[in-house]
Amino acid sequence: MEKPDTRSIIIGEADRLFYQQGFEPTSFSDIASSVGISRGNFYYHFKTKDEILEAVIDLRLRNTVGMLAAWEKQGETPADRLKCFIKILIRNQAKIMAYGCPVGTLSNELSKLDHPSKADAARIFSLFKDWLARQFKAMGRKTDAETLALHILGRSQGVASLATAFKDKDYVHSEVDQICRWIDSIEHARDSNSEYSNRGS
Amino acid sequence: MEKPDTRSIIIGEADRLFYQQGFEPTSFSDIASSVGISRGNFYYHFKTKDEILEAVIDLRLRNTVGMLAAWEKQGETPADRLKCFIKILIRNQAKIMAYGCPVGTLSNELSKLDHPSKADAARIFSLFKDWLARQFKAMGRKTDAETLALHILGRSQGVASLATAFKDKDYVHSEVDQICRWIDSIEHARDSNSEYSNRGS
DNA sequence: ATTTTTATAGGACAATTGTCCTACTCCTAT
DNA sequence: ATAGGAGTAGGACAATTGTCCTATAAAAAT
Numbered sequence: 001m002e003k004p005d006t007r008s009i010i011i012g013e014a015d016r017l018f019y020q021q022g023f024e025p026t027s028f029s030d031i032a033s034s035v036g037i038s039r040g041n042f043y044y045h046f047k048t049k050d051e052i053l054e055a056v057i058d059l060r061l062r063n064t065v066g067m068l069a070a071w072e073k074q075g076e077t078p079a080d081r082l083k084c085f086i087k088i089l090i091r092n093q094a095k096i097m098a099y100g101c102p103v104g105t106l107s108n109e110l111s112k113l114d115h116p117s118k119a120d121a122a123r124i125f126s127l128f129k130d131w132l133a134r135q136f137k138a139m140g141r142k143t144d145a146e147t148l149a150l151h152i153l154g155r156s157q158g159v160a161s162l163a164t165a166f167k168d169k170d171y172v173h174s175e176v177d178q179i180c181r182w183i184d185s186i187e188h189a190r191d192s193n194s195e196y197s198n199r200g201s
Numbered sequence: 202m203e204k205p206d207t208r209s210i211i212i213g214e215a216d217r218l219f220y221q222q223g224f225e226p227t228s229f230s231d232i233a234s235s236v237g238i239s240r241g242n243f244y245y246h247f248k249t250k251d252e253i254l255e256a257v258i259d260l261r262l263r264n265t266v267g268m269l270a271a272w273e274k275q276g277e278t279p280a281d282r283l284k285c286f287i288k289i290l291i292r293n294q295a296k297i298m299a300y301g302c303p304v305g306t307l308s309n310e311l312s313k314l315d316h317p318s319k320a321d322a323a324r325i326f327s328l329f330k331d332w333l334a335r336q337f338k339a340m341g342r343k344t345d346a347e348t349l350a351l352h353i354l355g356r357s358q359g360v361a362s363l364a365t366a367f368k369d370k371d372y373v374h375s376e377v378d379q380i381c382r383w384i385d386s387i388e389h390a391r392d393s394n395s396e397y398s399n400r401g402s
Numbered sequence: 403a404t405t406t407t408t409a410t411a412g413g414a415c416a417a418t419t420g421t422c423c424t425a426c427t428c429c430t431a432t
Numbered sequence: 433a434t435a436g437g438a439g440t441a442g443g444a445c446a447a448t449t450g451t452c453c454t455a456t457a458a459a460a461a462t
Contacts, residue, residue: 041409
């Protein structure tokens, strides 16, 4: 039977609030009243705010691992998987226009706060980076897979940032289409010289 | 007639602190003690926190207008000016790796807070967008100048975001080089108004 | 049935928040 | 010399912050 599992509910609500409001502006009271428990009870589950931040980052890490694994199974080709990644900008368009990318905005906020957990937040980025690099390697880009991964990851961050500022659907679609075409161009030029190999040299 | 001009000093310190720490985490005390005045005196100059935020955004708008105007004079060709824009990622590398892009991070934070001034913060983005579009128009891209402007602006945001997370200088240089080559490729294909390539080299 | 563990509520606590008020010191104009 | 405003300091204020304590209810174990 399902347990009430207050702890998981707390983490889930904190996850949502940290995304929608940011980490700093979200208080214990916000989370407690959102879950429907008292602040005192909250303390039973988490002693400090940093503790719940760690739990939220941990949840996001696990969710990301699961999501990437699912993408790896369903996508037929690496190119399809890469497109599946970038199209998350369209699937989550409404949320991104309102709150930005959950990975990037948390990472940015914790960097500004110089928070101890900022490195953990960056690890979520690394999960994406490594997964993306894996796809590029599978497409024959052994040497510059990492560079290509950072490139597409950065592109997604830029689109999310401007989508939040301008709330321009056309821009998002235009960029995503363009990145998809770029992925195609990489797929169709598997063993040709790459324009991205300027890094190792 | 040089006045002590405490007000300007306050705005300057608030500007710095809002960038380095974020708007929400920066308190009246932070600013007051940073300027070297009492909190009471602070109230004489600014009644509310939103009031000083407006003043800071106003300062940034004016600074941005000035910076863009200066770039417009010194750069010989539009392509040079565009490169001057994107190379700000390298000139301000240290700050960006520590605190991100001042424009993007403020816009994101205010969006999350759903702050009344979030539209004003986005206006700073618009200044850049319009300036960039003007350069592309001068390069013969009459029809898609706006799209190209949003593209390069988004690219800069993405690089800044990942630079903060990974603190990878090579990545920043690699992306900037690539964008510069993309600018060259646009310059050398002046009359062809077809879809532009995002590929480097 | 009794003890122990788990979970919850309610509030205490000092510190800090944004906001606001009053008293005092300058400087300047009369 | 004096009145008045501009600027500053110090603190009051209620509300909220993160943290912590204790009393108690519910559940589990004995």
